Amino acid sequence: MPPKGSKSKKPADEGTVKVDKKKEDPQPSAAETAEAPKEEKKPASSRGGWGRKKKLATDSANGEETGEPKAKIKVKSSISESFADIDFSARAKTPDGRESNFKIASWNVNGLRAWLEKDGVSYIKAENPDVMCIQETKCNVSLIPAEAEVDGYTSHWLSGDAEGYSGVGIYYKTKPIKITDGIGIEKHDNEGRVITAEYEKFYLVNVYVPNSGRDLPRLDYRTKEWDVDFRKYLKSLDEKKPVVLCGDLNVAHHEIDLRNPKGNKRTAGFTIEERESFTATLREGFIDSFRYLYPHTENAFTFWTFMMNARSKNAGWRLDYFVLSERLKENLCDSIIRSKVMGSDHCPIVLELAI
DSSP: OOOTTOSOOOOOOTTBOOOOTTOOSOOOOOSSOOOOOOOOOOOSSOOOOTTOOGGGOBOTTTSSBOOOOOOOOOOOSOOGGGGTTOOTTOOOBOTTSOBOOEEEEEEEOSOHHHHHHTTTHHHHHHHOOSEEEEEOOOSOGGGOOGGGOOTTOEEEEEOOSSTTSOOEEEEESSOOSEEEESOSOHHHHTTOOEEEEEOSSOEEEEEEOOOOOTTOTTHHIIIIIIHHHHHHHHHHHHTTSOEEEEEEOOOOOSGGGBSOSGGGTTSTTSOHHHHHHHHHHHTTTEEEHHHHHOTTOOSOOSBOOSGGGTTTTTOOBOOEEEEEEGGGGGGEEEEEEBTTOOSSSBOOEEEEEOO
């Protein structure tokens, strides 16, 4: 647990989960049934293109321009009203009083095109992070709409071999030393799930972890192959400099991290295998930044199914994380869940560091 008084007070806003550090090991309410995280459905058809930057607009097979027209995106509704009352300028401090000077935001947007139609980029402009990490774009890099561009930021996109499946991206203000696509293992990298940005003092890893699926058809792949290899990858980075891992990790680690733990013991995202595998990763020298700061905070979720009014009932799961190398604890200012920001079945999360 962090030292007493390590969390500076911030102006309360509706977009930040309120914290009561004095509560003792609460039992999450099962009054409402929280649906399982959505299953990834891999399309039968596929396109090449993972690992190509958006600006290249190339086909993965030969590196030449595809010539395919990009559909223009029109904003049908704006999510901006959902965060109108949030004070995005507030800054937290480290236990020794250093104010945050580097902000990272992360969001599973559940489809880039749909997110753009809801004016999703308005959130980036309001939050104004140094880096914005995006997961589940469901869009081939050669077809990224021009409307995804944001003034003041450069973007880098990664897609898998199958169009409409998986995909991640980052927006950054300051160019990283190096950007790496994937983890160097083809059977994982062909799904387009990991982008690593190297900065002077840390590595930033943006990930969309595979879902084990309804009836758990990918559970063994997830826990015995992906998790094992991804853990080795994180450790290899951590040996060089500290790591900031963010994204949709597709696991609710503890019972406090979902609304209905008893009814989801064999549901993807809450199986004992997935939870123990995440524990194994943390034991390699990493911390879950949110639970480090707020170990007993209840009803702190980042995903809600679109069904049964789950979000209005706050019947959700905490699937999105900022995981840090332990030696970054002294740089940690805050780990925030923007629970009121609409636009996806996930909400954004934010990390504030003093670097």
